[in-house]
Amino acid sequence: MVSPKVRGKPVALDGDRAVAEAIRQMSPDVVAAYPITPQTEIVMRFSEFVANGEVDTEFIPVESEHAAMSACIGASAAGGRAQTATAGAGLAFMWEVLWVASGTRLPIVMHVVNRSLSAPLNIHCDHSDSMGARDAGWIQLYDETVQEAYDNAIQALRIAEHPDVMLPTLHAMDGFILGHGLERLELLPDDAVREFVGVYKPEHSLLDVDHPVTYGPMELTDYFFEHKRQQAAAMERALEIIPQIGEEYGMLTGRYYGLMEGYRLEDAEFATVALGSTAGTIKTVVDELRDQGVKAGLLKLRCFRPFPATTVAEALGDKKAIAVLDRSLSFGAQCGPLFLEVITALFTHGFSPKVLNYAYGLGGRDIVPAQIHQVYKDLIDIDREGLAGPSLRYLGLRE
Amino acid sequence: MVINLKKMSAEQDLLAPGHRLCAGCAESIVVRQVLHAVGQPVVVASPTGCLEVATSPYPYTSWRVPWIHSAFENVASTISGVETMYRSLVKQGKMEDKGIKFVVFAGDGATYDIGLQFLSGALERGHKFLYVCLNNEAYMNTGIQRSSATPLGAWTTTSPVGTAIPGKRENRKDITAIVAAHDIPYVAQAAPHAWRDLITKAQKAIAADGPSFINVLAPCQRGWRYPPEETIAISRLAVETCVWPIYEVVDGEWKLNYRPSPKKPITDWLQSQGRFRHLLTSENRHIVDALQEIVDQQWAKLLERCRV
Ligand SMILES: Cc1ncc(C[n+]2csc(CCOP(=O)(O)OP(=O)(O)O)c2C)c(N)n1
Numbered sequence: 102m103v104s105p106k107v108r109g110k111p112v113a114l115d116g117d118r119a120v121a122e123a124i125r126q127m128s129p130d131v132v133a134a135y136p137i138t139p140q141t142e143i144v145m146r147f148s149e150f151v152a153n154g155e156v157d158t159e160f161i162p163v164e165s166e167h168a169a170m171s172a173c174i175g176a177s178a179a180g181g182r183a184q185t186a187t188a189g190a191g192l193a194f195m196w197e198v199l200w201v202a203s204g205t206r207l208p209i210v211m212h213v214v215n216r217s218l219s220a221p222l223n224i225h226c227d228h229s230d231s232m233g234a235r236d237a238g239w240i241q242l243y244d245e246t247v248q249e250a251y252d253n254a255i256q257a258l259r260i261a262e263h264p265d266v267m268l269p270t271l272h273a274m275d276g277f278i279l280g281h282g283l284e285r286l287e288l289l290p291d292d293a294v295r296e297f298v299g300v301y302k303p304e305h306s307l308l309d310v311d312h313p314v315t316y317g318p319m320e321l322t323d324y325f326f327e328h329k330r331q332q333a334a335a336m337e338r339a340l341e342i343i344p345q346i347g348e349e350y351g352m353l354t355g356r357y358y359g360l361m362e363g364y365r366l367e368d369a370e371f372a373t374v375a376l377g378s379t380a381g382t383i384k385t386v387v388d389e390l391r392d393q394g395v396k397a398g399l400l401k402l403r404c405f406r407p408f409p410a411t412t413v414a415e416a417l418g419d420k421k422a423i424a425v426l427d428r429s430l431s432f433g434a435q436c437g438p439l440f441l442e443v444i445t446a447l448f449t450h451g452f453s454p455k456v457l458n459y460a461y462g463l464g465g466r467d468i469v470p471a472q473i474h475q476v477y478k479d480l481i482d483i484d485r486e487g488l489a490g491p492s493l494r495y496l497g498l499r500e
Numbered sequence: 501m502v503i504n505l506k507k508m509s510a511e512q513d514l515l516a517p518g519h520r521l522c523a524g525c526a527e528s529i530v531v532r533q534v535l536h537a538v539g540q541p542v543v544v545a546s547p548t549g550c551l552e553v554a555t556s557p558y559p560y561t562s563w564r565v566p567w568i569h570s571a572f573e574n575v576a577s578t579i580s581g582v583e584t585m586y587r588s589l590v591k592q593g594k595m596e597d598k599g600i601k602f603v604v605f606a607g608d609g610a611t612y613d614i615g616l617q618f619l620s621g622a623l624e625r626g627h628k629f630l631y632v633c634l635n636n637e638a639y640m641n642t643g644i645q646r647s648s649a650t651p652l653g654a655w656t657t658t659s660p661v662g663t664a665i666p667g668k669r670e671n672r673k674d675i676t677a678i679v680a681a682h683d684i685p686y687v688a689q690a691a692p693h694a695w696r697d698l699i700t701k702a703q704k705a706i707a708a709d710g711p712s713f714i715n716v717l718a719p720c721q722r723g724w725r726y727p728p729e730e731t732i733a734i735s736r737l738a739v740e741t742c743v744w745p746i747y748e749v750v751d752g753e754w755k756l757n758y759r760p761s762p763k764k765p766i767t768d769w770l771q772s773q774g775r776f777r778h779l780l781t782s783e784n785r786h787i788v789d790a791l792q793e794i795v796d797q798q799w800a801k802l803l804e805r806c807r808v
């Protein structure tokens with residue numbers, strides 16, 4: 102590893118404010134956003150930047166999230182940079198047009214602060230919102246810390262706009278836990294961010310009136326399928342581009358990013374797989390277990406879409422037992438969405454370790470080290486005694 | 501603003517021929533008239549609807565100008581994004597100010613119903629664009645379903661004429677007045693037979709300093725059930741019967757643009773289209789009377805607003 106090119110400024114910020122700073126530094130041409138807990142801080146903070154003339158961005162205070170994404174679609178098609186931020190119901194309200202954004206190949210960046218979906222109404226964290234959008238053609242990154250929220254926010258733009266990708270990209274941070282959690286992080290100097298994101302030069306633009314282009318045409322049975330295949334191919338290419346940009350970002354900051362992070366994983370016998378801030382809790386437990394002589398490890402997935410199947414399978418294939426932690430439910434399914442991906446990756450790569458799936462943390466229910474200890478204990482048990490009981494278990498639930 | 505018909509007829513239409521709209525469809529007539537008035541450079545947006553599907557079957561397009569379709573409900577937000585991006589790029593010196601104009605052509609379903617919130621939001625925020633409603637008083641693209649622009653008593657496929665219920669039970673709402681209540685600089689109603697009036701309105705609208713809105717009656721031979729060659733005659737009849745008064749609201753001042761003399765009876769209007777045929781029986785006489793009363797009341801209210 103080379104020493105970073107720039108020195109960051111250490112600050113204490115919550116995730117929302119850190120992301121607002123990242124947006125300010127990227128200075129998109131248009132931001133259209135609507136407030137919703139626990140994302141509201143981002144919109145409020147960014148509105149202050151606009152009011153104080155600290156950004157060149159034109160801010161559209163839309164009347165809904167659906168309008169926010171729709172305005173981003175228009176703005177992005179018009180050839181500049183467009184961003185938004187949302188959470189929970191806001192993301193769900195956008196659902197239809199998330200597909201329009203990706204199908205039109207518009208490199209919009211969205212900052213998601215994870216929140217559960219009603220009913221009952223709940224403002225706290227789970228991943229139902231972003232998992233509900235998992236098939237919508239957006240690249241999805243997950244943040245473990247406030248630092249990662251900031252770093253992923255900035256990298257998301259480069260990933261989205263890469264000519265081999267051209268897909269909208271979102272990064273998701275756990276509501277309240279990161280969104281309102283004060284952490285130490287390093288902010289890059291403004292000009293370092295500006296240089297990293299560079300200048301956006303789209304191939305086409307609605308505002309290029311001398312070269313009129315039709316955006317969003319009707320396609321029926323003859324062409325639609327081929328264009329969907331192209332979107333899938335762009336996702337496949339993103340698997341290569343995301344680590345490249347993570348490497349470049351690492352050279353700049355000293356913080357390197359790949360598709361996933363293995364924590365004491367290589368020689369581990371028992372592994373968990375998780376997204377987001379829970380990975381931090383798991384790391385603590387892994388350290389404790391290692392002190393006790395248990396070969397525990399963690400696979401923290403950074404990139405959920407595209408799903409890095411080969412990377413994950415290769416990292417997990419030799420494990421004795423694996424637990425996948427899902428912070429959302431797919432009602433009526435056999436498992437959560439993350440488990441589904443991990444199992445498919447293992448199976449299609451010829452591995453069949455023992456596996457368990459845990460649903461946890463819905464509606465912001467705390468996940469504490471004792472529960473993670475229980476997970477590893479279960480893994481050791483099923484390794485010894487074989488799988489007994491359901492493969493989908495509920496963690497931290499009062500039953 | 502002079503209108504030179506000779507010059508205009510020599511200009512290239514910005515909507516190319518060869519599109520798939522029905523013969524006699526008013527939508528292309530209105531689009532061509534408005535775009536002649538607006539001129540280039542212009543960026544156009546349309547929601548899902550007849551115009552969109554008929555002009556953009558990939559890999560073909562009828563649009564000689566930049567054009568975007570995003571979804572059914574969100575055209576006002578989409579154009580908000582386009583217009584804001586333009587302002588942003590110009591302000592930042594990232595592109596030169598070419599005086600680009602922004603125009604929406606949207607159906608009544610996209611305007612009165614599913615897109616009303618988006619339209620209201622865009623008007624309130626004051627984006628500079630012209631929104632033209634192509635009002636054929638139903639969801640034609642999906643097969644003639646009722647909208648809140650469909651008049652009382654009309655047959656549609658979701659207000660069918662049954663043995664218990666004779667067509668639509670509710671009257672249409674007055675979206676033009678609703679839009680005018682947003683206090684935007686220019687609002688109007690128009691109809692394609694009055695081409696000079698429509699073109700003048702489009703010119704005024706696009707010159708306005710802020711959002712503008714024109715609700716244009718767009719007779720649909722398929723949905724209204726009349727022979728395709730009668731579109732312009734039907735348009736005229738709507739105005740002569742005061743079913744579709746043409747007027748404008750300039751900076752809050754209401755102005756009547758045409759006063760029929762004599763005002764033709766509602767029965768002339770109802771007889772002209774198959775969608776009202778069932779009303780012309782003795783048992784539905786009360787609906788005809790109710791329609792005449794509504795027209796009279798609304799006409800009187802309009803005259804009052806226009807102080808004539
Ligand atoms: C969210 C959504 N709901 C429903 C539809 C189906 N749909 C497409 S066009 C349309 C009606 C269009 O009516 P209008 O706006 O009046 O335009 P017209 O076709 O009559 O010109 C409907 C219901 C859709 N595309 N999207």
Ligand code: SF4
Nearest residue numbers: 521522525550720722
């Ligand atoms: S159905 Fe009506 S509105 Fe649609 S293209 Fe045909 S005539 Fe025009």
Ligand SMILES: [Mg+2]
Nearest residue numbers: 607608638640
């Ligand atoms: Mg219609």
